[in-house]
Amino acid sequence: MSDTELIANPFLETDLNVSAKRTEKLFKILFMLMAGLLILPVLIILTTLVVKGGGMLSFDFLFTNPTNGMTEGGIFPALLGTVWLVGVALIISVPVGVAAAIYLSEYAADNWFTRSINLAIINLAGVPSIVHALFGVGAFVIFFGFGTSILAASMTLAVMTLPVVIVATRESLQAVPPAFREACWNMGATRWQTIRRVILPNSVSGILTGVILEVSRTTGETAPIMFTGAAFFIPVLPQSVFDQTMAMSLHLFVVSTQVPHVPEGLPYGVALVLIAMVLLMNSASIALRMYLRGKKKW
Amino acid sequence: MKLTRVLLSSVVMSLTFAGASQAANTLIQNKGSDTLVNVAQAWAEEYQSVKPDVALAISGGGSGTGIAAMINGTVDIANSSRQMKKKELKRATDSGQKPVEHVVGYDALAVFLHMDNPMNALSFNQLGKIFGRGGEFTKWSDLGVSVPGCGSDKIVVVSRQNNSGTYAYFKKAVLKSAAKAGVIVKGSFRQGTLDMHGSKDVVDLVEKTPCAIGYSGLAYATDHLKLACIAKAEGESCVSPSVATASNRSYPIARPLFMYTNGEPQGEIKEYMDWIMSDAGQCILKDKGYAPMRDVSCP
Secondary structure: OHHHHHHHOOOOOOOHHHHHHHHHHHHHHHHHHHHHHOOHHHHHHHHHHHHHHHHHHHHHHOOOOOEOOOEEOOOOOHHHHHHHHHHHHHHHHHHHHHHHHHHHHOOOOOOOOHHHHHHHHHHHHHHOOOHHHHHHHHHHHHHHHOOOOOOOOHHHHHHHHHHHHHHHHHHHHHHHOHHHHHHHHHHOOOOOHHHHHHHHHHHHHHHHHHHHHHHHHHHHHHHHHOOOEEEEEEOOOOOOOOOOOOOHHHHHHHHHHOOOOOOHHHHHHHHHHHHHHHHHHHHHHHHHHHHHHHOOOO | OHHHHHHHHHHHHHHHHHHHHOOOOOOOOOOOOOOOOHHHHHHHHHHHHHHOOOOEEEEEOOOOHHHHHHHHOOOOOEEOOOOHHHHHHHHHHHHHOEEEEEEEEEEEEEEEEOOOHHHHHHHHHHHHHHHEEEOOOOOOHOOOOOOOOOOOEEOOOEEEEOOOOHHHHHHHHHHHHHHHHOOOOOEEEEOOOOEEEOHHHHHHHHOOOOOOOEEHHHHHHOOOEEEEEEEEOOOOOOOOOHHHHHHOOOOOOOOEEEEEEOOOOOOHHHHHHHHHHHHHHHHHHOOOOEEEEOOOOOO
């Protein structure tokens, strides 16, 4: 392209423009591929599980005890055990986590105390789950004397997932516009009245999202419950939080690495149920958030 | 707010639903050896029909885990595929426990080879040279064989994590004896072994790896493995591992399996231990691939 052409039509593309556009396209495709790559493992995992484990699924598989050295029968004690573990962990961590988040978001001044709490939350979130497990053994099983029990395991899980609840709750509290609070205070309401009547109702969707995220994380955890409350095999269902229980995640580990002569489909079936529980929980979270967001008034 | 109530009540409901189901009056805690865990599980499963009001909670983790729990006083019965060490006994007595030893059966420790491996028989000294520190066998050609599918010729030595009773017994029975015979300097494992976390992992790996050699309890053996015939000394006739050869002690690496109770067993624990030693209990053990304490005729 010559200068005379450019002078004749200044909007013609120069070589520089062309090459810049080409690079632009190249990078767009590259980044898109990387993003697309994310779907791949999910697809592969789900297809493998459905193909290899789908045949295991039946009413009996979900609702009967394992038999014949855990190579046959169902997974009911493990399924129910996971519901117990997650349920009790929620009962412990949600009140504590939400209360802590309310303090941090609504009351705390920006001083060394608040900063050290925030630092602790970040560090707690970074502790590997096996370290939580050993902490749980030392603290809940031995020191507090709960023994290996649902209570000890759930408390370990609760400590582990507290940061998730706190961070999610704090963020949804802070998403409530400051004008809401100011308007409320100007009407003469106290801080607690403001929180109770205005802030919590307006942030419940975010809090629930955090809770459900916690549920899906606790469902899959193995290490923290392995030493604190989950058993390899226990033929009876738990009666109270002081009992031991089987759990889905540990059961998956056990049937895939410890029990000899397990039919090939069984571990896949267990994994499929486990992942279905988590996916179900996640989709419930998304639906709930959409519903509650639709009700928001700003 | 309604929704939270629905969520909460569903959690409460599922918990009460769980609470309404079957009950057991006594729970016996049983933890330890991964070798014994599957027998323990089978016993627990069967014991449900013998005494429905007694339940057993079975956990694995390795002999060391069970013994540690016995020392902490957190189990009723600890399973172990090795004897408690003096040091451990002392720690247990120091913390107020009185471990009492019960031998409940025997286990043949099988040495696994890949199906394509032409090796059939191995002596203690050869095993020592393969598994032991400073042992001279690092290639299959050192043993005079070439393994199809094992291009590198390197022996892949598969072992267990060091709190495993199987690991400890193999070290004591095979490596120490090879060291005594002078073929290796110290009776310890060589460095660079692949230490698996369970017997089943050892089996899976050796099945898939032509270069590999590994060991674990006979109960974990599958049809896709070759079980080496073991001779105690060079030139002696070798014995293949089986329940029968472990029972009559002709197989050289057969070990007793232990259960430890805290004090002489009493009440429900005594009844359970007695049932384990009865024909019914011993037949389950035999069915799982272990050698019973005596000749039992099983259905």
